[in-house]
Amino acid sequence: VQQISRMLMKLFERARLEKPGQVDPRAAEFTLSLLVAMYDRSGTGYIRTRSAAAALVALSGDTLLAKYRAFFQFYAIPDGKAALMTRSALRSLLTDLNQIPAIVGESCTLSCLEIVAHSCFHGVLQPAIDEEKFLSWLRSEPAVLPWLPTCYRLSATEMVSHQARCR
Numbered sequence: 001v002q003q004i005s006r007m008l009m010k011l012f013e014r015a016r017l018e019k020p021g022q023v024d025p026r027a028a029e030f031t032l033s034l035l036v037a038m039y040d041r042s043g044t045g046y047i048r049t050r051s052a053a054a055a056l057v058a059l060s061g062d063t064l065l066a067k068y069r070a071f072f073q074f075y076a077i078p079d080g081k082a083a084l085m086t087r088s089a090l091r092s093l094l095t096d097l098n099q100i101p102a103i104v105g106e107s108c109t110l111s112c113l114e115i116v117a118h119s120c121f122h123g124v125l126q127p128a129i130d131e132e133k134f135l136s137w138l139r140s141e142p143a144v145l146p147w148l149p150t151c152y153r154l155s156a157t158e159m160v161s162h163q164a165r166c167r
Helices: 002-018 027-041 049-059 064-075 087-102 108-120 130-140 147-158
Strands: 077-078 084-086
Touching: 002 027, 002 049, 002 108, 027 049, 027 087, 049 064, 049 087, 049 147, 064 084, 064 087, 064 108, 064 130, 084 130, 087 147, 108 130
Parallel strands: none
Antiparallel strands: 077 084
16 A cells, blocks of 8 residues: 555646646545555555556546557566457456446446456357457446546546637
């Protein structure tokens, strides 16, 4: 938690310099509180870096494709020249991402996560999938992640400006 706290302070300090007046001075503190609530409910003082990184990516303003690629990079297992997503790595990713809606009481069960992970590997004979198969599956908006593209779309529409006036 202490390492993540320091990293968040650096991250938000850099963001404050790039966008003066747009970043709350307590952003690092608030973000750390959210991460602790999601990933350290028992108060151990330990949060897996990969879990925190996945949450930060999911909640970032980046494009969906960039988020999906980052998830693959964080969770895929190196396999020679390429990396592959195993079933257990996918379950770990889904479990970590499931903590985001869980914080507001909207999570799904472990058996639901297992069913969704199984759907990603439907028709796959190998024990792991490549990035393209993973991205294709995520683009189909699996049942446990409908909030991710929805949040992205809401965020993207906030930037839209129409030059129309109502009478």
